Amino acid sequence: MNLDKAGALRMKTSTAKSGLSRQTKDSITGLLMVFPSFLLLVFIVILPISLAVRESLLDPNGALSLANYKYLFTDKAMKNNIIFTLNLTVVSTVITLILGYILAIYLRFSKGRISEWIRKLYFIPMFIPAVIATYGIINMYGNHGWLARIVLALGGDSFPRFIYDYNGLLLANLWFNIPFTAMLLSSALAGIPNSLIESARDVGAGKLNLFTKFIVPMTYKTVLVAATFSFMGIIGSFTAPFLIGPNAPQVLGIAMQQSFSIYHDVGIASAMAVFMFLLCSAMGYFYIRSMVKEEPAGR
Amino acid sequence: MEQTIQLSISGLQKTYKSGEGVRDINLEIRKGELISLLGPSGCGKTTVLRTIGGFLSPDSGEVRIENQSILHLPPEKRPTAMVFQSYNLWPHMTVYENLAFGLKLRKTSRSEIRQKVEQVLKLVRLPGMEKKYPSQLSGGQQQRVAVARALLLEPKVLLLDEPFSALDAKLRMEMREELREIQAAGNLTMVFVTHDQEEALSISDRIVVMNSGRIEQVASPQDIYDQPNTLFVAQFIGRMNFLRGQAVGDRINVQSFGFHNEKGLRGEVTVAVRPEDIVMLHDESAGMGGTIRQVMVLGHYAEISIETPAGLTKVFLPREEARSLSTGSAVRIGITRVTAYSQSS
Numbered sequence: 001m002n003l004d005k006a007g008a009l010r011m012k013t014s015t016a017k018s019g020l021s022r023q024t025k026d027s028i029t030g031l032l033m034v035f036p037s038f039l040l041l042v043f044i045v046i047l048p049i050s051l052a053v054r055e056s057l058l059d060p061n062g063a064l065s066l067a068n069y070k071y072l073f074t075d076k077a078m079k080n081n082i083i084f085t086l087n088l089t090v091v092s093t094v095i096t097l098i099l100g101y102i103l104a105i106y107l108r109f110s111k112g113r114i115s116e117w118i119r120k121l122y123f124i125p126m127f128i129p130a131v132i133a134t135y136g137i138i139n140m141y142g143n144h145g146w147l148a149r150i151v152l153a154l155g156g157d158s159f160p161r162f163i164y165d166y167n168g169l170l171l172a173n174l175w176f177n178i179p180f181t182a183m184l185l186s187s188a189l190a191g192i193p194n195s196l197i198e199s200a201r202d203v204g205a206g207k208l209n210l211f212t213k214f215i216v217p218m219t220y221k222t223v224l225v226a227a228t229f230s231f232m233g234i235i236g237s238f239t240a241p242f243l244i245g246p247n248a249p250q251v252l253g254i255a256m257q258q259s260f261s262i263y264h265d266v267g268i269a270s271a272m273a274v275f276m277f278l279l280c281s282a283m284g285y286f287y288i289r290s291m292v293k294e295e296p297a298g299r
Numbered sequence: 300m301e302q303t304i305q306l307s308i309s310g311l312q313k314t315y316k317s318g319e320g321v322r323d324i325n326l327e328i329r330k331g332e333l334i335s336l337l338g339p340s341g342c343g344k345t346t347v348l349r350t351i352g353g354f355l356s357p358d359s360g361e362v363r364i365e366n367q368s369i370l371h372l373p374p375e376k377r378p379t380a381m382v383f384q385s386y387n388l389w390p391h392m393t394v395y396e397n398l399a400f401g402l403k404l405r406k407t408s409r410s411e412i413r414q415k416v417e418q419v420l421k422l423v424r425l426p427g428m429e430k431k432y433p434s435q436l437s438g439g440q441q442q443r444v445a446v447a448r449a450l451l452l453e454p455k456v457l458l459l460d461e462p463f464s465a466l467d468a469k470l471r472m473e474m475r476e477e478l479r480e481i482q483a484a485g486n487l488t489m490v491f492v493t494h495d496q497e498e499a500l501s502i503s504d505r506i507v508v509m510n511s512g513r514i515e516q517v518a519s520p521q522d523i524y525d526q527p528n529t530l531f532v533a534q535f536i537g538r539m540n541f542l543r544g545q546a547v548g549d550r551i552n553v554q555s556f557g558f559h560n561e562k563g564l565r566g567e568v569t570v571a572v573r574p575e576d577i578v579m580l581h582d583e584s585a586g587m588g589g590t591i592r593q594v595m596v597l598g599h600y601a602e603i604s605i606e607t608p609a610g611l612t613k614v615f616l617p618r619e620e621a622r623s624l625s626t627g628s629a630v631r632i633g634i635t636r637v638t639a640y641s642q643s644s
Binding site for chain 1: 352354373374375376379380381383384385387389390391400401404405445448449452
């Protein structure tokens with residue numbers, strides 16, 4: 001009681017001195033603390049995006065036009081690039097999710113020695129830089145790589161072309177994305193108490209029911225998070241496609257880089273960037289919407 | 300009383316890597332009986348329960364329900380249902396979906412499911428809760444739904460793994476009574492695991508007292524309380540005084556008292572006396588002398604600690620009688636009933 005009074009008194013005097021209420025002061029402090037990150041956001045995200053959007057809407061003479069976008073969606077090579085990229089991204093994401101989910105479920109429910117080893121090793125790829133990993137893939141799967149040499153030594157006469165192709169990129173995408181996906185899903189699966197699964201089995205749920213009616217509903221949000229992260233990472237991938245991607249069609253990231261630094265066609269490059277940004281925003285929109293849409297229970 | 304054996308366990312053994320586990324578990328449970336597995340944590344009671352439920356496979360032994368071995372069956376095929384310790388409702392399903400799930404798997408018709416769910420919710424006193432999610436229910440309500448979910452499966456044996464231990468004391472008592480009512484009304488066979496002796500004493504037909512992986516005693520609550528077989532049971536169940544005594548011939552002597560030596564013990568013995576079997580004497584020459592150490596008033600009665608030549612004893616007295624007693628005064632006590640144990644046990 002006394003303390004309260006003293007506090008109120010102190011506040012009064014300080015307010016009188018500065019002429020500002022405590023609330024105003026607090027909000028000013030708050031704004032000051034937010035300001036640096038706001039500046040960063042403006043200069044690193046908002047401004048470049050607006051510039052790119054503007055650039056994409058200008059023709060070589062500096063007039064407003066949709067020519068760049070028209071080119072993007074009508075030029076045969078460009079159309080192929082877009083289709084190639086979307087196809088690769090969707091297929092890679094789906095396979096990543098499937099394999100990552102299987103791995104996570106195996107790690108969650110298997111208690112053997114092998115699973116113990118996999119548990120220790122599976123996330124190593126996350127700590128290997130993309131360039132090194134890509135050269136590793138070249139060394140392993142390349143025309144004169146280890147696999148080819150082993151096949152040769154075993155008496156085979158040819159090794160199928162694997163990298164510098166769709167398959168090589170798919171392989172690289174899986175290598176880069178499965179560990180993180182499996183890690184996310186593992187932690188989601190670890191959050192399901194054993195007793196919940198046991199009670200489901202107790203009332204008669206077999207393996208299939210257990211998976212579709214319990215494990216999937218309890219982890220689908222994390223699956224969505226994993227899907228979003230994989231999608232974003234794969235659609236914007238550059239290192240692997242640059243080193244082991246095919247020359248045509250190309251992944252959008254590479255096509256963009258070429259338009260920009262080789263053909264010096266800033267408008268087309270910007271249009272591609274804006275298109276990719278829109279794709280990712282759409283993904284982000286679905287992600288945020290499903291995160292916000294809590295089930296009525298609100299657990 | 301019906302004598303059909305509903306569940307029989309014989310020669311059950313399960314040892315964990317840590318060396319803990321259960322051994323020589325033999326138990327027969329009659330139809331309509333509520334059996335408690337009681338013991339301190341780590342005594343193996345949950346191991347026995349989980350083995351019956353199918354979540355553990357034993358190293359050796361046999362578990363039969365209605366004379367059919369169930370050991371080869373996975374949990375989902377066993378005629379048992381389990382109520383788990385923590386609230387175990389599936390968070391992504393409503394109460395109705397939680398209850399209906401098992402019935403759906405059994406291809407019960409939709410209208411029948413609806414009717415059964417309504418019935419069982421009435422039974423556990425939660426009518427009209429179908430649409431709620433588990434997180435919208437209190438702990439007691441959740442555990443009621445969990446019991447209801449198990450009952451709906453019409454199990455031949457219902458297994459309960461410390462189902463009320465997460466609830467507060469008052470709710471625990473209510474749930475106990477309700478469970479007992481449901482059990483009696485449906486003539487259900489239940490195996491109830493608890494570490495709470497009061498809970499076991501209040502609801503069981505018979506209690507199985509377990510200690511470090513073995514069964515110490517199987518008897519009705521009354522017999523467990525009055526005739527604990529071993530020193531462990533005597534220590535574990537209820538309040539008990541332990542006095543030093545000597546077994547000589549067919550007598551057991553505790554100071555000036557002599558009791559019949561039923562078990563034929565020899566030498567130094569531990570004599571167990573319930574506080575309610577000790578009486579205060581007013582005759583200066585009778586019984587055993589002692590000094591009051593402490594008088595604690597606990598509501599309607601008082602607990603008196605008395606230092607005697609045979610050891611410290613506790614006595615319960617009505618509050619009125621305890622009023623005249625004070626710390627340090629000399630009293631004389633008599634003992635009406637004892638149980639003796641050889642000191643090696």
